[in-house]
Amino acid sequence: VRALRTKCDVVVVGGGAVGCFTTLDLALRGVSTILLERRYVCSGTSGRSHGMLHSGARYVTTDERAARECIAENETISKIAPHCVRDLGGLFVSLSEEEESYHESLVSGCLRAGIPARNIDIETLRALEPNISRDARTAVWVPDKVIYARELVTSALTAAVARGARVIEEAEVVKIHTSGGEVVGVSASHPGGPLEISCRAVVNASGPWAGRVASLAGVEVDVVPTAGVMGVAPANLTRHIINRMRPPSDGDIIVPYESGASIVGTTAKLVEDPDNIEVAEEDANILLEEGSALVPALRTPGFSRLYASARPLIRRGGDEWGPRASTRSFEILDHSEEGVSGLFTAAGGKLTTCRLEAEVAAELVSSYIGAPRGGFTDRLALNKLDTDLVPNIREAIKRGDVLGSFAATLSEAMDTIDSERDAHLIRRVLLLSRTRVVSL
Ligand SMILES: Cc1cc2nc3c(=O)[nH]c(=O)nc-3n(C[C@H](O)[C@H](O)[C@H](O)COP(=O)(O)OP(=O)(O)OC[C@H]3O[C@@H](n4cnc5c(N)ncnc54)[C@H](O)[C@@H]3O)c2cc1C
Numbered sequence: 001v002r003a004l005r006t007k008c009d010v011v012v013v014g015g016g017a018v019g020c021f022t023t024l025d026l027a028l029r030g031v032s033t034i035l036l037e038r039r040y041v042c043s044g045t046s047g048r049s050h051g052m053l054h055s056g057a058r059y060v061t062t063d064e065r066a067a068r069e070c071i072a073e074n075e076t077i078s079k080i081a082p083h084c085v086r087d088l089g090g091l092f093v094s095l096s097e098e099e100e101s102y103h104e105s106l107v108s109g110c111l112r113a114g115i116p117a118r119n120i121d122i123e124t125l126r127a128l129e130p131n132i133s134r135d136a137r138t139a140v141w142v143p144d145k146v147i148y149a150r151e152l153v154t155s156a157l158t159a160a161v162a163r164g165a166r167v168i169e170e171a172e173v174v175k176i177h178t179s180g181g182e183v184v185g186v187s188a189s190h191p192g193g194p195l196e197i198s199c200r201a202v203v204n205a206s207g208p209w210a211g212r213v214a215s216l217a218g219v220e221v222d223v224v225p226t227a228g229v230m231g232v233a234p235a236n237l238t239r240h241i242i243n244r245m246r247p248p249s250d251g252d253i254i255v256p257y258e259s260g261a262s263i264v265g266t267t268a269k270l271v272e273d274p275d276n277i278e279v280a281e282e283d284a285n286i287l288l289e290e291g292s293a294l295v296p297a298l299r300t301p302g303f304s305r306l307y308a309s310a311r312p313l314i315r316r317g318g319d320e321w322g323p324r325a326s327t328r329s330f331e332i333l334d335h336s337e338e339g340v341s342g343l344f345t346a347a348g349g350k351l352t353t354c355r356l357e358a359e360v361a362a363e364l365v366s367s368y369i370g371a372p373r374g375g376f377t378d379r380l381a382l383n384k385l386d387t388d389l390v391p392n393i394r395e396a397i398k399r400g401d402v403l404g405s406f407a408a409t410l411s412e413a414m415d416t417i418d419s420e421r422d423a424h425l426i427r428r429v430l431l432l433s434r435t436r437v438v439s440l
Pocket of ligand 1: 013014015016018019036037039041042043045047048049050052054171172173174205206207208209213226227228229266308309310311312348349350351352
C-alpha cells in the first residue's frame with residue numbers, strides 16, 4: 001500500500017467539539033487545515049455528554065472562571081446555532097436543610113458571575129414540575145438549556161468544509177514529526193493506507209486522549225481522563241433541567257433531552273484508559289438512588305440503557321486534587337517551552353465552552369504561523385449555509401473530495417428548495433448516512 005502524501009498549514013487532531021470548531025475558526029482565517037479523526041466525528045466525549053448547555057450555575061461556588069465562560073458561551077451558542085439548542089431553563093431544587101443552606105451561596109454566586117437567577121416559590125415549582133419530590137424545599141431558576149452536540153459539531157464542520165477545510169475520518173495520528181524542535185508533519189494510519197501530512201503546526205484536540213497524542217511528539221500533558229456514567233430513562237419526567245441544590249456531586253442532574261428520554265447523571269471516577277470505561281451496576285444504583293430522590297417517578301421506568309465517557313480534566317496541585325474539585329475551565333498549552341514549537345494542546349473545558357476554547361487555540365496557532373489574528377466564530381450563523389458557499393460544496397463533490405454514498409445524498413440535499421436557507425438537512429443526511437467525509 002502506497003502512503004498518501006499531502007500538505008497543509010495546520011493539522012487538527014480529534015473530531016470532537018473542540019477540534020471541529022478549531023478547524024472552522026482556522027478555515028475562516030484562510031488557513032489550510034486538515035482535521036484527522038481516528039473514528040468518526042463526535043465519536044468521543046462530545047457525542048456522549050449529558051446534553052447540557054450549562055448556564056454556569058453549577059460551578060459558581062467551586063469555579064467562577066468556568067461559570068463565567070459557561071454563561072457567555074451559553075448566550076453565544078444559542079445565537080449562532082439556535083437549531084442545536086432547546087431553551088428549557090434549569091431549576092436547582094433543595095431537598096434538605098443542608099441543601100437549603102446552599103441556596104443563598106448559589107444565588108449570590110450566580111449574580112457575581114453574571115448568571116441570571118430567580119427564586120421560585122414552592123407552589124410555582126410544583127405547578128411547573130408535578131413530578132418533583134414532596135421533600136422539595138426551595139428552588140432557583142437559571143438559564144440551563146439542552147444542547148444537541150452532534151448537530152452543533154457537524155454544523156461547524158460543514159461550514160469549515162464549505163470554506164476549504166479537509167476532513168479525514170478513520171485516520172489515527174500515530175506520530176508527530178519534528179525537525180530542529182519544530183513540528184513538520186504527522187503520520188496517521190487509515191484503512192486506505194498510511195497518511196503522511198507535512199504541516200507547520202498541530203493542534204492536539206483529542207480530549208481525554210490528549211496525553212497520549214502529546215506523547216507522540218515526546219511531550220507530557222497532565223490530562224486525567226475522568227469517567228462519567230449517565231442513565232437514559234425512557235420517559236418524560238420533567239419540563240426543566242433539574243439540578244440538585246448542592247455543590248457538584250454524583251447523580252444530581254436530570255435532563256429532559258428529547259421526547260421520551262430523560263438523562264440522569266453523572267458519576268466521576270478516574271480512569272487509566274478512556275477507551276475502557278467500565279459501567280458498573282453500582283453506577284446505575286447511584287444514579288437511580290440520587291435521581292429518584294429528586295423525581296421519584298424515575299423509579300418506574302428505571303434506565304433503558306447506560307452510557308459513559310471521559311472528561312479531559314487538567315491535573316493541578318498536589319494530593320488534594322480530585323475530579324469534582326478540578327477546574328472545568330480549559331487551557332491551551334504551547335509546547336514550545338518543552339522544546340516542540342508548533343504543537344498546541346487544547347486541554348480541559350466543557351462542551352458548552354468548546355467554541356471559545358477553539359478560538360483561543362486558533363488564535364495561538366495563527367500567531368505562530370503568521371495567519372490573520374482575530375476569530376469570528378462567535379458571529380457566524382451556523383443554521384444557515386450562505387448562498388455563495390453552496391457552489392463550493394458542489395465543487396468539492398465534483399472533484400471527488402467527498403467520497404461514498406454521502407456524495408449522492410449530499411447532492412440531492414443541495415438541490416432542494418431549502419439548500420441555501422438551511423444547512424440543517426444536509427447535516428442530518430451527514431449524520432444518518434454514516435458515510436465518512438473524505439477530502440484529500
Ligand atoms: C460524563 C460526561 C458528561 C458531560 N456532560 C457535559 C454537559 O452536559 N455539558 C457540557 O458542556 N459538557 C459536558 N461534558 C464535557 C464535554 O463533553 C467535554 O469537555 C467535551 O465534549 C470535550 O470535547 P473535545 O473535543 O475536547 O473531546 P472529544 O469529544 O473526546 O474529541 C476528541 C476526539 O479525538 C479523537 N482522537 C483521539 N486520539 C486520536 C488520534 N490519535 N488521532 C486522531 N483522533 C484522535 C477521539 O476519537 C475523539 O473523537 C461532559 C463530560 C463527561 C465525561
